[in-house]
Amino acid sequence: MTRSTDIAIVGAGPAGIGAALAAARNGARVVIIDENSALGGHLRWTMARQSGFGDELDGLRGHEIASWATGLLANTGVEVLTSAVAWGLFDDNALGVLTADSSFQLHADRVIIATGSTDLTWPFPGWELPGIVTATCALRLLHLDRVLPGRRVAVVGAGSLAEQVVADLHACGGIAVARLPAVSDVTVGGSDRVEWIDDGGQRTVCDTVVLALGRQPDAQLALQAQVALTYSVDDGVFVAARDEALATSVAGVYVVGDAGGVNTPARAFAEGAVAGEAATGGTALASALERLRTIGRQTEPYPPLPAIADDTMVCRCEEVRANVLRAAIRDGAISLNDLKRRTRAGMGVCQGIYCNRAMAGMIASEAGVPIGSVVSMTARPPARLIPMAAMADLEP
């Protein structure tokens, strides 16, 4: 099946919502796609009161803004596809879309990529043990599922995300038995699950470790579309190069929100509005840009990401340890693509999102080149795990 629309938006967090509302206001046909069962992205499990969203919304909690947006979008004529995966972005702005009951190509005049951010991770000894979860996993457990991540929880990280995890854990009656600012001297151990965490010789008994180093931009579809990239010092990775209206080098493709560089939910919402206006030729573009300038950026210091010991697992999916990667790099594999081909690291289900940065860091330190010169791995469809039948169902 093949469908078409004016505007396709991938991701229904604050950025995608901002884009959808702006585009719909200008009378465009809009389809918004999200892999979760409900709209709002990270806002759904954000309990803190928000600011920067505008007078109507400021003071509401994150999850309340998600509910507000869900109600509003239902009345704007925007077609909302939840539990739906946009797994590929092909020539002529055609998206491969898989929903619970259909698989189709969606041809869009404009595609707005609002796929947000994913937890920033970094390997350390024992991090593949059961009982270690990302901050996102812990926050979803607390607020979507109303389940404590553990009885005795250790939290790793020093930024606002770690603060949020600790505060929310305590508010829900949980106990953070240890806070570790960085992964530098951390080892986790246990027989078949987490039993202790050690920080430079200081050992704490725990049953859960939450990895809360920060977030990283996640824009697989933009990489697939081969938009021009630029190295973001704030994010420590390559991100889409964008003009003032957040358009990329590929005609009709925009990147907004955390997908283009991690920042606040309010900034993501405002970036969405800019692209939504620009993509529909709206008259409110100037005021949307002014609003974005007013909000500005709030960046955090980049966490220290130390050298990785030889026997530490780097690629969790394919079980590739640092010594194997180091040997391949010394053998001449000084690009991420080459390192992947030789070792399978980055080839697994996660598509490298949880190991690529460590691989790039290892190339940089072993080969003595700046990390900003280690370009991203080639991104190919599918961006998510989908059945082969989903692709077979598409018309050529």
Place this chain on the structure above:
Amino acid sequence: MTAQNETLRIDIHPVLGDNPRPTPVSVLFDGRPLAALAGESIATALWANGIVINRTMPDSGSPRGMFCGVGRCPDCMMTVDGELNVRTCVTPVRDGMVIETQQQLGTWKVRE
């Protein structure tokens, strides 16, 4: 360590309050009955009951458990109603589901 007989469920959430619609369901985990709530993910239901190991890895056979919680990594994949590699953190529980710890690559069962 988490006691197996008490769950990690939050009785009253500090912001959200009481859970308005907790519909109990029952699933089979490795052959034993386990209490879950309708709508939650399989991995969450197990986690609430103190179960954090979902699978063993294909090559090493080492245990793995839910890590990303958003369907991106393979660590919570289990065998569910005979189907292999189900990402349990993004798959809702259903009453009567048969959930098995996936051993390495798992084994497809021929349907009768």
